[in-house]
Amino acid sequence: MNPFAVVGTLLGVAGVVEAVLRPDGQLAVALLVAVFATVPLVFARTHPGAVAAVLTPMAVLSVVLHGALTAGLVGAVVVWALLGRRRWSRVRRAAAARTAAAREVEDALVELTARGERARIARELHDVVAHHISMISVQAETARLTTAGLPEEGARRLREIGDTARTALTEMRRLLGVLRADAEPDTATRRTPQPGLQQLLELLDEMRHAGGASTRLIVRGPVTALDPGVELTAYRLVQEALTNCRRHAPGAAVDVTLDYGDDAVRIAVRDSGPGPAGDTGGHGLVGMRERVDMVGGTLRTGAAPVTGFLVEAVLPV
The missing domain is CATH 1.20.1270 (Substrate Binding Domain Of Dnak; Chain:A; Domain 2)
Known part of the structure; x- marks a missing residue:
C-alpha cells in the first residue's frame, strides 16, 4: 500500500x-x-x-x-x-558511483602492473632457462662425440636429446618475442647475465652512494646454493625494497638480512624510517608478490616493530 x-x-x-x-x-x-x-x-x-x-x-x-x-x-x-x-539519495548514489569507478580504475592499474611484471619476470627467466637447456644440448653432443665404443642406438639417442634441446631453445625465443610487447630490450642488457645474491654487495654499495644512508648486509646460517630462478627472485626483491626505502624513507638506515635454513631462505629488508604512510599497496609491492609467488614463497610487508617498514619473504630452497 x-x-x-x-x-x-x-x-x-x-x-x-x-x-x-x-x-x-x-x-x-x-x-x-x-x-x-x-x-x-x-x-x-x-x-x-x-x-x-x-x-x-x-x-x-x-x-x-x-x-x-x-x-x-x-x-x-x-x-x-x-x-x-531523494536529494540525499542522489548524492549518495553519485558518491558510490565515483568510489566504484575509482576502485575499478585502481584494480585495472594493479592488474596491468602485475601483467607487465609477469612479462618482465618471464624475460629475465628466459636467460636462466635457456642456459640450462643449452647445457643439455652441449653435454649430449659432447657425450656422443667423446664416448669411445658408444653403440649406434646410444649415439642416436644423444643426437635426439641435442636436437630436442635446440628445438626447445627456438620455441623459447618465439615465446620471448610474444612477451616482448613494446620493443626489443637493449643489446647490452641481453648480454649481461641475470644477477643473483653474489651481486648484493654491489647493490648495497649503490644504495649507500645514492642516499648516503647506512646499509648493512647480515647473513645467518650456512650459505646454501639456490636455484638460479630463486636467486634472481631474491636479488630483485632486495633491489625493489631498497628502491622503496630510498623513495619513502630517504636517509634512513637499512638492514638486509639473509637467513639460510634447511629448506628455505628468509629475506628481510627493514628501514628505520617513520613507517608506512597511508596505503602500502604500491605497484612495487605488486611486482614483489608476483616474483615470490612464482617460486612458491611467501611475502609479508608492513610496519616493522617499533618503527620503520619491513619487507619479509621466505623462499624455498
Missing part, C-alpha cells in the same frame, strides 16, 4: 472536517483550499516536484485564510521532506 496515499487521504479528510467546523462562514473557499492542500499528497511518490509546487502555496494560503496550522501545511512539510531524502 502506498503510504502517501494513506497520509494524503487522512489529511484530506482532516482538512475537510476542519473547513466544515470553522465558524468563519467561508465554507467553499475553505473546502477548496483543504482539498488542494492535502489530496495531491497521494501522488507524492511518483511526482514529488509537482506535488510540492501545488501543496506549498495552498498550505501558505490556508494559514493566511485561517490563521492557524492546518493539515495542508503538514502535507507540504511531508513533501518537502520527501524531496530532501
